[in-house]
Amino acid sequence: AQSVAQPEDQVNVAEGNPLTVKCTYSVSGNPYLFWYVQYPNRGLQFLLKYITGDNLVKGSYGFEAEFNKSQTSFHLKKPSALVSDSALYFCAVRDDNTDKLIFGTGTRLQVFP
Amino acid sequence: DAMVIQNPRYQVTQFGKPVTLSCSQTLNHNVMYWYQQKSSQAPKLLFHYYDKDFNNEADTPDNFQSRRPNTSFCFLDIRSPGLGDAAMYLCATSRDGRRGNEQFFGPGTRLTVL
Numbered sequence: 001a002q003s004v005a006q007p008e009d010q011v012n013v014a015e016g017n018p019l020t021v022k023c024t025y026s027v028s029g030n031p032y033l034f035w036y037v038q039y040p041n042r043g044l045q046f047l048l049k050y051i052t053g054d055n056l057v058k059g060s061y062g063f064e065a066e067f068n069k070s071q072t073s074f075h076l077k078k079p080s081a082l083v084s085d086s087a088l089y090f091c092a093v094r095d096d097n098t099d100k101l102i103f104g105t106g107t108r109l110q111v112f113p
Numbered sequence: 114d115a116m117v118i119q120n121p122r123y124q125v126t127q128f129g130k131p132v133t134l135s136c137s138q139t140l141n142h143n144v145m146y147w148y149q150q151k152s153s154q155a156p157k158l159l160f161h162y163y164d165k166d167f168n169n170e171a172d173t174p175d176n177f178q179s180r181r182p183n184t185s186f187c188f189l190d191i192r193s194p195g196l197g198d199a200a201m202y203l204c205a206t207s208r209d210g211r212r213g214n215e216q217f218f219g220p221g222t223r224l225t226v227l
Contacts (some may be wrong), residue, residue, distance in 0.1 A: 027160060032161050032212040034215055036218075041221070041223065042220055042221065043119075043204075043205075043218035043219050043220045043221045044115075044156070044203065044205075044216075044218040045218070046215045046216070046217065046218075047177075048211070049215055051212075051213040063203055088153055090156075094212040094213075096212075099210050099211075099212055100158055100161075101158075101216060103155035103156055104155065105154070105155055106153060106154070106155055108153070
């Protein structure tokens with residue numbers, strides 16, 4: 001069965017520092033991986049996805065993610081964090097059998113000034 | 114701008130009083146989804162429509178129903194809301210069911226049950 005794991009409930013980083021939000025996945029076929037961000041009392045916003053091709057995927061708001069097949073990871077990164085990046089981040093994988101999105105448990109990112 | 118719209122943004126209802134949440138989209142997407150999200154947990158899929166084809170999740174309570182009268186609109190009906198149904202309800206769309214297509218979410222409706 002497909003699954004994603006976000007091992008950190010919360011990540012704290014100082015503004016201007018690089019940030020990483022971790023995600024590992026388990027799939028039986030080719031992975032279709034997504035990152036979403038959720039601000040308080042808002043819906044989820046799509047950040048980026050990996051389907052095939054380059055392992056480094058660039059997305060919205062300066063975020064990028066690195067697909068690593070050998071480590072089955074898809075970590076979200078940003079070179080320089082902003083206070084406004086503080087939000088809840090969800091990693092998701094598309095289920096091979098049902099095409100549904102399977103979400104991780106979410107990681108709360110807190111960027112301190 | 115093309116978007117997913119949910120109304121109302123906040124809904125208060127009484128225990129057992131039926132409530133309807135609405136979702137509309139200007140993206141002309143074929144697939145529409147309803148999710149339930151509780152207190153910063155991962156969204157839980159309730160059901161989805163591929164065009165007019167309705168797909169119910171096995172663990173979605175019978176208390177939850179949905180209608181999609183046309184491509185643009187989709188409704189979530191909660192026939193007899195309980196306290197445990199208080200949550201954020203998210204509507205999402207995708208162009209089609211292909212695995213590489215991302216889903217576009219509306220802002221959500223926060224339901225309070227008194």
